[in-house]
Amino acid sequence: xxxxxxxxxxxxxxxxxxxxxxxxxxxxxxxxxxxxxxxxxxxxxxxxxxxxxxxxxxxxxxxxxxxxxxxxxxxxxxxxxxxxxxxxxxxxxxxxxxxxxxxxxxxxxxxxxxxxxxxxxxxxxxxxxxxxxxxxxxxxxxxxxxxxxxxxxxxxxxxxxxxxxxxxxxxxxxxxxxxxxxxxxxxxxxxxxxxxxxxxxxxxxxxxxxxxxxxxxxxxxxxxxxxxxxxxxxxxxxxxxxxxxxxxxxxxxxxxxxxxxxxxxxxxxxxxxxxxxxxx
Amino acid sequence: xxxxxxxxxxxxxxxxxxxxxxxxxxxxxxxxxxxxxxxxxxxxxxxxxxxxxxxxxxxxxxxxxxxxxxxxxxxxxxxxxxxxxxxxxxxxxxxxxxxxxxxxxxxxxxxxxxxxxxxxxxxxxxxxxxxxxxxxxxxxxxxxxxxxxxxxxxxxxxxxxxxxxxxxxxxxxxxxxxxxxxxxxxxxxxxxxxxxxxxxxxxxxxxxxxxxxxxxxxxxxxxxxxxxxxxxxxxxxxxxxxxxxxxxxxx
Numbered sequence: 001x002x003x004x005x006x007x008x009x010x011x012x013x014x015x016x017x018x019x020x021x022x023x024x025x026x027x028x029x030x031x032x033x034x035x036x037x038x039x040x041x042x043x044x045x046x047x048x049x050x051x052x053x054x055x056x057x058x059x060x061x062x063x064x065x066x067x068x069x070x071x072x073x074x075x076x077x078x079x080x081x082x083x084x085x086x087x088x089x090x091x092x093x094x095x096x097x098x099x100x101x102x103x104x105x106x107x108x109x110x111x112x113x114x115x116x117x118x119x120x121x122x123x124x125x126x127x128x129x130x131x132x133x134x135x136x137x138x139x140x141x142x143x144x145x146x147x148x149x150x151x152x153x154x155x156x157x158x159x160x161x162x163x164x165x166x167x168x169x170x171x172x173x174x175x176x177x178x179x180x181x182x183x184x185x186x187x188x189x190x191x192x193x194x195x196x197x198x199x200x201x202x203x204x205x206x207x208x209x210x211x212x213x214x215x216x217x218x219x220x221x222x223x224x225x226x227x228x229x230x231x232x233x234x235x236x237x238x239x240x241x242x243x244x245x246x247x248x249x250x251x252x253x254x255x256x257x258x259x260x261x262x263x264x265x266x267x268x269x270x271x272x273x274x275x276x277x278x279x280x
Numbered sequence: 281x282x283x284x285x286x287x288x289x290x291x292x293x294x295x296x297x298x299x300x301x302x303x304x305x306x307x308x309x310x311x312x313x314x315x316x317x318x319x320x321x322x323x324x325x326x327x328x329x330x331x332x333x334x335x336x337x338x339x340x341x342x343x344x345x346x347x348x349x350x351x352x353x354x355x356x357x358x359x360x361x362x363x364x365x366x367x368x369x370x371x372x373x374x375x376x377x378x379x380x381x382x383x384x385x386x387x388x389x390x391x392x393x394x395x396x397x398x399x400x401x402x403x404x405x406x407x408x409x410x411x412x413x414x415x416x417x418x419x420x421x422x423x424x425x426x427x428x429x430x431x432x433x434x435x436x437x438x439x440x441x442x443x444x445x446x447x448x449x450x451x452x453x454x455x456x457x458x459x460x461x462x463x464x465x466x467x468x469x470x471x472x473x474x475x476x477x478x479x480x481x482x483x484x485x486x487x488x489x490x491x492x493x494x495x496x497x498x499x500x501x502x503x504x505x506x507x508x509x510x511x512x513x514x515x516x517x518x519x520x521x522x523x524x525x526x527x528x529x530x531x
Contacts, residue, residue: 072434090437097435101428107450107528117436120446148528 017048017204018069018172023078024229025064037229039064041078044223044232046172046206051198053207053215055261056225057272062208065230066176069206070097082172096170100177104149104160111136111145114163121168135163138197155186166197173198175207179214187211191218192245199242212261217248224264227272233264315496320504323497327505340471340483341509343399347406348467352460354407355414362415363422379412384470388477397480406470410463417459421452457524461517468510
């Protein structure tokens with residue numbers, strides 16, 4: 001399974017940060033369809049400080065996996081642990097989530113959007129200011145502090161959402177196709193920023209994506225999921241250096257990893273289409 | 281700076297008033313039909329100096345104010361309740377959908393039988409007329425709060441009250457505000473139209489009374505007054521709405 005050595009120090013990679021064990025998610029029958037077995041059983045350990053991506057065909061339960069890990073959904077069976085404590089139905093402290101859909105608050109300015117979580121947590125004004133300044137600067141939003149989301153592009157709004165997560169200093173960042181609604185160029189640049197963020201915060205990152213290149217470029221490891229009910233077919237270690245950016249795609253061995261991911265996913269995607277989760 | 285739209289609007293308005301003035305003065309329109317705008321203003325000034333005018337205005341406006349408040353507060357509460365309790369909503373949805381097909385004013389005599397010939401039946405009529413717009417708008421606003429924002433609320437571990445106050449209400453605000461505007465307009469319509477039909481006082485009654493007595497100057501003066509009041513009120517709501525929109529960077 002482990003195809004290459006990771007560049008991260010061995011000690012850091014061995015520590016388990018979050019763990020899913022035997023997790024399944026089954027949706028009860030409803031009008032129009034019977035019981036839907038969406039996910040698992042699957043198990044995976046997230047190592048502290050790693051960048052893990054999860055790819056899989058449409059409808060394989062990638063987002064369900066993230067919801068379960070975040071405590072937004074309760075698994076039908078199995079256990080979820082974050083920093084040694086069970087996660088069940090509530091988002092644990094130290095977990096930040098960014099979604100594909102625009103989750104910025106249109107009634108708040110960029111600054112107030114970013115400060116939202118800190119103010120709710122009762123953080124004092126000076127520290128709030130310090131953290132907001134940092135996050136706003138880090139995400140390149142300095143000139144837009146007073147702007148409202150309606151005045152910003154989709155990419156900028158997503159930066160606002162990432163900054164809003166960043167100020168809470170999460171130790172585990174979960175990203176559910178955060179760049180899915182953005183154009184390709186913006187995606188690449190946002191990917192670079194995500195890598196920078198990951199390096200500088202030292203957080204563990206789990207990225208759900210359907211873009212194989214993106215997963216390849218950003219990740220230390222890539223979990224490849226099967227068609228529904230989603231299970232891990234393999235977990236590919238990329239072995240890329242920690243200092244990396246989108247120019248990684250120029251490396252001759254870059255294509256090989258993407259090709260390997262696709263060799264798994266081609267069959268699964270066809271199966272997923274056969275299941276009727278994708279319009280034929 | 282004055283925009284192009286403002287110029288066009290002003291020209292059209294002044295042109296129409298000017299044309300009416302000329303048509304009336306030259307006799308193209310008989311004074312038994314419409315009187316000249318200048319004569320309307322003159323008659324209004326005279327009417328405003330009469331003793332009973334203030335009383336009528338006060339009666340109408342206080343009825344509107346009470347109906348408006350009841351419709352907005354009650355409509356919001358009922359809308360939120362129906363949003364929250366799906367089976368109640370399923371039970372009442374057909375009524376809400378068919379509501380504005382009912383000719384409310386037909387029930388006015390019945391309301392008089394129940395509430396007597398005071399301001400009460402008028403207030404009830406206007407409230408009934410205005411409240412459902414507020415109910416429907418509140419429900420629409422709360423229904424359309426994006427799911428991702430509610431997920432965001434859970435990530436920030438907001439309590440239910442915080443979620444309502446910090447997420448649901450601001451997200452629903454644009455819809456609720458448009459319901460509020462309708463409720464304001466419908467309260468005016470409800471009260472003044474009600475006074476027309478059957479009342480012993482109020483501006484609507486005074487207009488009907490002047491009409492019955494062929495008192496054209498007074499009738500037009502009062503119509504002008506109603507227009508001025510409603511326009512002023514609308515401008516106030518509009519300015520407020522603009523300020524809210526600007527706070528969201530949308531104006």
